Amino acid sequence: MLRRLRRRRWGVICGYLLLCACAGEPRHAEPPSVFTDEGFRAQVRVLASDQFAGRRPGTPGAQKTVDYLVAQFQRFGLKPGNGNSYLQQVPIVEVTAAADASLSFTAPDGASRALRYAKDMIVWSPREVATSLLVHSPVVFVGYGIDAPAHAWNDYAGADVRGKTVIVLSGAPPGQPWAGRYGRPAYKFDEAARHGATGVLLARHAGAAGEAWEAIVNRDVGGILQAPAPASRDRPWIEGWLRSDAADRLLAGAGSSVAAVAARAGRPGFRAEPLGLYADAQVHSQIRRFTSPNVVALLPGRRYKREYVVYTAHWDHLGRAGPDRRGPVLHGAVDNASGVAGLLLLAQSFARAEPPPDRSIVFIAPTAAEYGRLGSAYYVEHPTFPLPDTVADINLEMLRIGGPTRDIAATMFGQSQMDIYLQNAADLQGRVVRSEPEPWRGLYYRSDAMNFARVGVPTLYAGGGLDDAAMGPRWGRERMDGYFAHRYRQVGDRYLPSWNVRGALQDLQLYFDVGRRLAATRKFPDWNSNSEFHGVPARAAD
Secondary structure: OOHHHHHHHOOOOOOHHHHHHHHOOOOOOOOOOOOOHHHHHHHHHHHOOHHHOOOOOOOHHHHHHHHHHHHHHHHOOOEEOEOOEOEEEEEEEEEEEOOOOEEEEEOOOOOEEEEOEOOOEEEEOOOOOOEEEEEEEEEEEOOOOOEEHHHOEEOOOOOOOOOOEEEEEOOOOOOOHHHHHHOOHHHHHHHHHHOOOOEEEEEOOHHHOOOOHHHHHHHHOOOEEEOOOOHHHHOOOEEEEEOHHHHHHHHHHOOOOHHHHHHHHOOOOOOOEEEEEEEEEEEEEEEEEEEEEEEEEEEOOOOEEEEEEEEEOOOOOOOEOOOOOOOOEOOOHHHHHHHHHHHHHHHHHHHHOOOOOOEEEEEEEOOOHHHOOHHHHHHHHOOOOOHHHEEEEEEOOOOOOOOOEOEEEEOOOOOEOHHHHHHHHHHHHOOEEEEOOOHHHOOHHHOHHHHHHOOOOOEEOEEEOOOEOOOEHHHHHHHHHHHHHHOOOOOOOOOOOOOOOHHHHHHHHHHHHHHHHHHHOOOOOOEOOOOOOOOOOOOOOO
């Protein structure tokens, strides 16, 4: 049954004003508070410890992580969320390029330039084969690699890239607020494949201000994770990255520069440009197949057990650095030990609530979010609780490490009725809700919330904004920029006793209040008519 039919059953034909009135004050008593400084720190210390070795799926550290989460949910008295099990096994393929992966470019005059693996470039093959090649493949520059008819933007217009190698700028074109969803690497690889390219290389550039080269190396050298074939059969033979200075030298040989092509590509009406270069690449791949679990726990509702409010926070990170994954531990303390710690504290808090919430609360820690949200994608395709009965998803990721803020940054702000619940909870804290400050990062489209949205389930992905209550917004922005530049997916993302966690605790109380209100009402929130997700039926994906 579609969500709209369920809403009719309860006589909900209302707009925002009625929704506000109906949300009202929750009927549940306040639980004993577990949102304490030491409680949060204790969970992060464990999850981001050397013992868990970076929580990479398919490793002993991952097994320790999963065992710990199950033990915590059992300790809180929550029930298994997949029949008699807390685990939902997700099939995964790991494709690891050997260290002898090669990439070179040849100019029309025969001059050749070879790039160094993990220094100048990273290449791999998404295909489940032992050897992948590019042989004298013509190279075409396709701007940001975006084909978005709804926004009158097509970087592939008039270009035939079938059987060719495309170079694509990382990030999104500046000044285009809609472009965040198209700046993701996964989108660019998919779009190039849809246009028939056999090779796809993303070129970092200063204007993108995205993740650091070290973060890219830590993620993609030493094995990428993906869903099993047949999806890989339609992929290019070679995918990868070019470091910004290597891309600059390459384009200089073609009479251009990264800055020059980025300036042209950032304007509407750009047309793809053949570079007069030819690419040769070879990748030997090792294929490993395994399963990695989503961890799912259930707190049954007091009155409406078959209606579900969902909280999600992915448990995985990147493991260890290096081509053999034997280097320094990438602890992922903020990303996303902080979110999982918050998930556990929320589970404990709801479990202690008296009386229990009217609706059931589901806590999901998906796997493999760092590699295309594989765990949450599998869940919405094989839900353990019916999607038409799923009220909403509240996603926790990279909780604020710092003091309280005067504002809340909400992704997809203005697109769903979840904004009302968020605003009501924010009002209790005297905070202002604002749209995310940097939508071009595409954080929503890279989150587990996105998978729930694409099957019609309203979502909330919000957290502490930039306006630090003590230091102000400029300081908050500098802290955020510093994190993405120097710690995100790098060795520096580790737990420190000097952390100020009051901002995370402030947000956890907000997430609890939103979930409590959702559990206390009979309403099913919906996407607004202006949203790209409006009208999507809540059902398992085909």
